[in-house]
Amino acid sequence: MDIAKRNPNNPLMRPSDLKPAIPGMEITCLLNPGVFRMNGKTWLVLRVAERPVQQDGIISFPVYDKEGKIKVLSFDKNDPQLDATDPRVIVFNGQYYLTTMSYLRLVCSDDDVHFTEDPAYQPIFGEGFQESFGIEDCRVATMDDGYYLTFTEVSPVAVGVGLISTKDFKTIKREGMIFPPHNKDCALFQEKIGDLYYAFHRPSSPELGGNYIWVAESPDRIHWGRHKCIATTRPGKWDSARVGAGAAPIKTSEGWLEIYHGANKENRYCLGALLLDLNDPTKVLARSEEPIMEPIAEYEQTGFFGNVVFTNGFYLGEDGDTINVFYGASDEVICNAKFSIKEILATLKK
Amino acid sequence: MDIAKRNPNNPLMRPSDLKPAIPGMEITCLLNPGVFRMNGKTWLVLRVAERPVQQDGIISFPVYDKEGKIKVLSFDKNDPQLDATDPRVIVFNGQYYLTTMSYLRLVCSDDDVHFTEDPAYQPIFGEGFQESFGIEDCRVATMDDGYYLTFTEVSPVAVGVGLISTKDFKTIKREGMIFPPHNKDCALFQEKIGDLYYAFHRPSSPELGGNYIWVAESPDRIHWGRHKCIATTRPGKWDSARVGAGAAPIKTSEGWLEIYHGANKENRYCLGALLLDLNDPTKVLARSEEPIMEPIAEYEQTGFFGNVVFTNGFYLGEDGDTINVFYGASDEVICNAKFSIKEILATLKK
Numbered sequence: 001m002d003i004a005k006r007n008p009n010n011p012l013m014r015p016s017d018l019k020p021a022i023p024g025m026e027i028t029c030l031l032n033p034g035v036f037r038m039n040g041k042t043w044l045v046l047r048v049a050e051r052p053v054q055q056d057g058i059i060s061f062p063v064y065d066k067e068g069k070i071k072v073l074s075f076d077k078n079d080p081q082l083d084a085t086d087p088r089v090i091v092f093n094g095q096y097y098l099t100t101m102s103y104l105r106l107v108c109s110d111d112d113v114h115f116t117e118d119p120a121y122q123p124i125f126g127e128g129f130q131e132s133f134g135i136e137d138c139r140v141a142t143m144d145d146g147y148y149l150t151f152t153e154v155s156p157v158a159v160g161v162g163l164i165s166t167k168d169f170k171t172i173k174r175e176g177m178i179f180p181p182h183n184k185d186c187a188l189f190q191e192k193i194g195d196l197y198y199a200f201h202r203p204s205s206p207e208l209g210g211n212y213i214w215v216a217e218s219p220d221r222i223h224w225g226r227h228k229c230i231a232t233t234r235p236g237k238w239d240s241a242r243v244g245a246g247a248a249p250i251k252t253s254e255g256w257l258e259i260y261h262g263a264n265k266e267n268r269y270c271l272g273a274l275l276l277d278l279n280d281p282t283k284v285l286a287r288s289e290e291p292i293m294e295p296i297a298e299y300e301q302t303g304f305f306g307n308v309v310f311t312n313g314f315y316l317g318e319d320g321d322t323i324n325v326f327y328g329a330s331d332e333v334i335c336n337a338k339f340s341i342k343e344i345l346a347t348l349k350k
Numbered sequence: 351m352d353i354a355k356r357n358p359n360n361p362l363m364r365p366s367d368l369k370p371a372i373p374g375m376e377i378t379c380l381l382n383p384g385v386f387r388m389n390g391k392t393w394l395v396l397r398v399a400e401r402p403v404q405q406d407g408i409i410s411f412p413v414y415d416k417e418g419k420i421k422v423l424s425f426d427k428n429d430p431q432l433d434a435t436d437p438r439v440i441v442f443n444g445q446y447y448l449t450t451m452s453y454l455r456l457v458c459s460d461d462d463v464h465f466t467e468d469p470a471y472q473p474i475f476g477e478g479f480q481e482s483f484g485i486e487d488c489r490v491a492t493m494d495d496g497y498y499l500t501f502t503e504v505s506p507v508a509v510g511v512g513l514i515s516t517k518d519f520k521t522i523k524r525e526g527m528i529f530p531p532h533n534k535d536c537a538l539f540q541e542k543i544g545d546l547y548y549a550f551h552r553p554s555s556p557e558l559g560g561n562y563i564w565v566a567e568s569p570d571r572i573h574w575g576r577h578k579c580i581a582t583t584r585p586g587k588w589d590s591a592r593v594g595a596g597a598a599p600i601k602t603s604e605g606w607l608e609i610y611h612g613a614n615k616e617n618r619y620c621l622g623a624l625l626l627d628l629n630d631p632t633k634v635l636a637r638s639e640e641p642i643m644e645p646i647a648e649y650e651q652t653g654f655f656g657n658v659v660f661t662n663g664f665y666l667g668e669d670g671d672t673i674n675v676f677y678g679a680s681d682e683v684i685c686n687a688k689f690s691i692k693e694i695l696a697t698l699k700k
Binding site: 089096130133154155156157158159160175176177178179180181182183201203204205206207208209210212214216217218219220222223224225226227228229232 | 504506507509526530533555557559562564566573
């Protein structure tokens with residue numbers, strides 16, 4: 001049952017609402033924002049995906065070269081070595097590439113509907129070889145000592161999870177790759193449990209294993225261990241092909257409540273919930289049998305990659321019950337919806 | 351050029367030299383030993399792979415059930431849902447299984463040729479769901495505060511790296527999974543660099559990335575971060591399909607010397623060397639163009655899985671130049687060979 005209360009102003013942002021940050025490119029998609037509150041405003045850390053204006057018969061996209069400069073790679077669409085059946089990824093002669101280059105960009109709002117850029121806050125671009133295909137899908141954990149950003153680092157050698165810490169989003173500290181490949185969908189818990197930090201992450205495996213949600217612990221948020229699998233895909237269900245954490249879990253009296261995404265083999269992305277033991281977040285107390293949100297609005301069904309609702313950011317309303325979720329729809333536009341914690345917990349009790 | 355000096359007594363150990371440890375099973379393979387010195391003897395931590403005596407027309411193998419007890423799964427060889435083309439792995443209806451169950455077993459020797467068991471030292475079996483398909487390929491790092499064992503943990507949800515610490519191999523401490531899936535071939539550096547521990551590991555990725563060697567750092571050997579890729583596969587070469595670290599690197603005046611394995615698409619496993627900067631082991635100073643050891647002896651070419659030399663254990667001779675390597679041949683027998691550090695370094699200078 002879809003229990004999301006969609007914002008009537010959806011979509012809130014489209015690619016045409018921003019100017020490209022990379023000279024010569026166009027913005028193809030706005031995706032999956034991280035969310036935080038600062039200075040009385042709501043801030044989104046958008047994933048912005050850019051590429052050159054496409055020419056007939058040619059697929060072209062940007063990458064960073066060894067000197068950290070943007071260069072454009074181009075392939076003839078008719079080349080027999082090219083597989084371009086997925087709009088997000090191409091394969092040429094066995095090597096995978098992304099069709100767009102993603103980076104992170106901040107926008108803010110007083111009313112959660114109209115978002116604008118503040119020139120005091122610069123985009124965050126990938127840096128170094130292990131981010132040479134870009135950085136994606138940033139989660140922002142708001143913690144007592146600052147903001148901690150976890151995001152996907154993409155390069156020819158890996159898809160892994162990077163960490164950035166910042167107190168003000170003006171100066172940032174890059175902490176390197178914290179989860180080795182293949183990994184994404186990392187969300188930090190916003191407080192310690194005992195003496196340790198915790199995080200969800202989503203390794204993907206060839207052969208044994210799959211696209212499952214794991215929990216790990218850390219003394220410092222940079223080094224991680226004691227990895228445990230907490231949620232696998234479920235054959236025949238809406239989350240049969242892949243699952244991954246959304247943003248930080250919410251501490252409720254019943255347990256840690258996590259909104260996660262699940263997709264089936266047709267790449268239809270929905271949202272569901274997990275409830276975890278407060279003292280031991282590797283213990284799953286309950287899990288959604290049916291999605292709590294599905295791609296049913298027109299803007300969730302058609303776009304760059306249709307039939308997708310994907311969230312990795314929210315802030316908690318002052319009533320203590322409203323989850324103000326921001327989400328990417330169809331890998332192209334930015335939307336907002338509200339959930340009630342009570343309503344989600346009620347679905348988990350059925 | 352093959353510069354290994356093979357022991358004329360090879361193979362030193364065969365499956366028939368030990369009795370099965372699991373009731374009702376036979377030993378199918380002895381594989382890839384970790385190596386350490388203790389009480390004036392050479393000790394091997396063998397990977398022992400067992401399965402039931404196979405019946406005509408049926409493939410059967412052991413796994414641990416939820417209560418931690420051994421149970422046997424059986425499949426009809428003619429079942430159209432079964433893919434049994436690889437002797438090590440079978441696929442049934444999309445789920446992967448191992449054809450044998452591995453665990454670790456200690457043997458020791460005074461002369462490096464005749465190895466026997468000491469009943470005071472018990473086998474180390476997998477424990478818990480994440481080791482329910484067994485544990486494999488143990489590296490032993492000899493450090494100033496004890497022995498640290500890194501090994502592959504296999505289960506229906508993952509292939510990852512586990513850690514065990516021990517001071518005497520009589521009492522062991524299980525530290526959980528230190529590298530999440532898909533990961534194996536983890537070798538700890540035997541001393542800190544600055545304030546941090548280091549390790550090689552080998553994530554495997556679907557799509558972007560591959561089977562490459564990475565280095566990570568840790569404050570405590572349990573939690574790991576700042577992952578960097580240091581060696582990829584090389585198209586057209588002997589290590590075109592997969593590479594992975596052997597045992598701990600050896601500190602030489604020229605840098606950290608690491609013997610690694612590489613395989614091509616025909617699964618021919620050879621050994622090569624990497625030389626890394628002493629202060630920054632993510633910097634590769636040199637790498638073997640050609641293997642330093644290839645499967646050329648008869649016992650390296652035929653067996654359970656032929657054309658394999660694979661090492662994850664050695665000890666350093668008192669002359670400071672001799673690397674006394676123990677290795678698995680054809681995934682079935684245990685062998686020994688000596689290398690000279692000087693000779694390996696000379697091949698890296700060409």
